[in-house]
Amino acid sequence: MPDTTHGKSERPRGLAGLFWQSSDRYFQLPKTYAETPSPTVKYENPLGRTVDRLGRLWVRLSSGDRHPTARFYWTVGIVLSVITALELWAYNWPFARVLVNPILLALSAVKFVMVIGFFMHLRFDHPLFRALFGFGLILAIAMSLSLLLLFFKLNG
Amino acid sequence: MWTFLGSECMFFGSLIATYLVYRNQSLKGPYPDEIIDVPITSVSTFVLLMSSLAMVLALNGIQRNMPRLGRFWTLMTAALGSVFLSFQVFEFHEFAQEGLTPRTNLFGTTFFTLTGFHGAHVTLGVVMLLLMAFVFSRSNREKLGLLLAVGGFFAVDVALLANWLEIITPLIGAPAYVIGVLGAAALVYGGYLLMAKPAAVTNVSTQAENLEITGLYWHFVDIVWIVIFTVVYLISANDGPPHGLAG
Numbered sequence: 446m447p448d449t450t451h452g453k454s455e456r457p458r459g460l461a462g463l464f465w466q467s468s469d470r471y472f473q474l475p476k477t478y479a480e481t482p483s484p485t486v487k488y489e490n491p492l493g494r495t496v497d498r499l500g501r502l503w504v505r506l507s508s509g510d511r512h513p514t515a516r517f518y519w520t521v522g523i524v525l526s527v528i529t530a531l532e533l534w535a536y537n538w539p540f541a542r543v544l545v546n547p548i549l550l551a552l553s554a555v556k557f558v559m560v561i562g563f564f565m566h567l568r569f570d571h572p573l574f575r576a577l578f579g580f581g582l583i584l585a586i587a588m589s590l591s592l593l594l595l596f597f598k599l600n601g
Numbered sequence: 602m603w604t605f606l607g608s609e610c611m612f613f614g615s616l617i618a619t620y621l622v623y624r625n626q627s628l629k630g631p632y633p634d635e636i637i638d639v640p641i642t643s644v645s646t647f648v649l650l651m652s653s654l655a656m657v658l659a660l661n662g663i664q665r666n667m668p669r670l671g672r673f674w675t676l677m678t679a680a681l682g683s684v685f686l687s688f689q690v691f692e693f694h695e696f697a698q699e700g701l702t703p704r705t706n707l708f709g710t711t712f713f714t715l716t717g718f719h720g721a722h723v724t725l726g727v728v729m730l731l732l733m734a735f736v737f738s739r740s741n742r743e744k745l746g747l748l749l750a751v752g753g754f755f756a757v758d759v760a761l762l763a764n765w766l767e768i769i770t771p772l773i774g775a776p777a778y779v780i781g782v783l784g785a786a787a788l789v790y791g792g793y794l795l796m797a798k799p800a801a802v803t804n805v806s807t808q809a810e811n812l813e814i815t816g817l818y819w820h821f822v823d824i825v826w827i828v829i830f831t832v833v834y835l836i837s838a839n840d841g842p843p844h845g846l847a848g
Contacts, residue, residue, distance in 0.1 A: 515661050522654035529650060533643050536835045546836050553831035557824050564657050565820045574603045581607020585614030592618040 521563045528556050602814050606821045613825050616718060617832060620711040625843050627706035633840040636699045638692075645688035646830045649723075652681035653823040656816045663737075663809045672737040672795070675812070676747075678819065679730040680754060682723055687762055689720045694766045708840075712833065719829060722822045729815045736808065738795075746794025749787045756784025 535548045562568040567575055659674030693713070696702075703713040731751060738747045763769040764777035772780065 515658055518654060518657045518661065522651065525650050525654075526647060529643065529647055532831070532835060533639070536639060536838075549831050549835050553827055556827045560653060560820055560824050560827065564653050564823075565817055577603040578607050578610070581604075581610040584607075585610040588611060589614045589618035589621075592615075593621055596622040 518564070521559060525556055525559060528552050528559075602817050606817065609821060609825075613715075613719075613828075616711075616715045617828060620715050620833060623707040623711050624837055625840055627708045627842070629706055630842070631696075631699050631701045631705070631708075632842055633708060633837050636696055636701055637834060637838040638695075639834055639838050641688065641692070642830065642834050645685050645692075646826065648681050648688070649685045649823055649826050652678045652685065653820050655681060656819045660809065660812050660816050663812050668737050668808075669796075671808075671812070672734050675730055675734045675737065676750070679727050679734065679751075682727045682730065682819075683755070683758055686720060686723055686727070687758055689716065689723075690762060691766065694768060715829060715833065719822070719825055722825070726815075726819045726822050729818065733812055733815050736811070740797070742794055742797055746791045746797070748791070750791030750795060753784040753787030753789075753791055757781050757788065760784060 532549055532552050535545055535552065538545055561578070567578065655674045655678040659671050659678060662668070662670030662672075662674055696709075701709045701712075703710050734747060734751075735744065738744050759769075760772065760777040760781035763772035764774065764781075767773050
């Protein structure tokens with residue numbers, strides 16, 4: 446993404462320089478129109494223009510001004526429905542049953558993140574909200590795993 | 602709200618962990634592979650997922666200062682939530698018929714505790730949504746329409762469930778049909794009244810904020826169900842008796 450804010454850093458040498466963006470963030474898409482760079486700005490990395498175009502397309506689909514559009518929400522809803530159908534398909538999958546549970550957990554995680562990020566608009570919100578929710582979530586996962594490990598150890 | 606939802610993560614995390622700890626530990630049936638019906642639960646999961654979509658569309662409508670659209674999607678969210686609850690009532694009833702209650706075995710205890718608490722959260726969410734829809738209705742005509750539509754919807758819902766599951770004896774057969782038809786008529790007439798152009802909302806940002814907070818709670822209930830559906834239904838549905846007892 447082109448430099449729109451500070452322009453402080455210089456392009457690093459070697460491989461790291463290939464995907465470098467002057468915002469110091471690799472491939473981070475803009476979140477609102479306000480962050481959409483002017484198309485006249487010079488791009489600094491080989492994929493910069495493509496990545497930036499994709500970013501702006503994403504923003505156009507997702508942000509009317511500050512909030513995503515109804516069309517974006519419908520798209521997310523359809524994707525979530527397709528993932529649910531995939532889960533059902535994976536549940537009935539007759540081969541390599543050992544892979545089924547990891548696939549189901551992965552699909553569930555994708556749905557979870559999509560609802561939090563887009564429907565609960567955590568992606569568009571203040572980082573403090575992400576921290577508040579993330580803290581509880583990480584604590585819950587850690588607590589659950591500890592409980593499971595403890596009981597499996599006790600039961601041999 | 603985010604702090605509250607973070608604490609709710611720990612609440613449901615502990616319930617899910619407890620379910621997993623006691624998974625495959627029941628000494629007597631019914632076991633999950635005998636009673637869990639994944640296709641039916643998939644439909645109810647889809648309904649809850651669509652209610653989340655309706656919720657964001659409601660918020661989107663209010664933020665764009667389109668109160669009628671916002672109210673329509675708010676009511677649609679509450680309706681889909683109620684349909685989800687009806688599926689849960691149906692499932693609990695079927696399980697009870699098969700002999701699984703919270704007292705039967707460890708599976709029954711952990712399953713009913715987890716899904717029961719989730720159902721209680723959904724019920725609270727439906728009440729919050731209906732209150733929000735009432736706030737968006739300003740004129741007497743709209744309020745009457747809302748009461749008729751909501752009352753009619755629940756009358757149809759309860760009549761159908763009571764007749765189908767035969768859980769409320771006085772409502773089986775003809776009384777259920779009468780209540781269902783009256784409820785449907787009230788729903789249609791209430792919907793007609795609600796189609797009136799609502800009075801302009803002056804405090805859009807406050808209304809949007811209130812709905813946003815309600816929406817966050819509703820989406821949280823949805824993500825909890827995403828985990829429950831995967832862990833309790835898809836992954837555990839084929840669980841039988843513990844290895845020592847099998848055969």
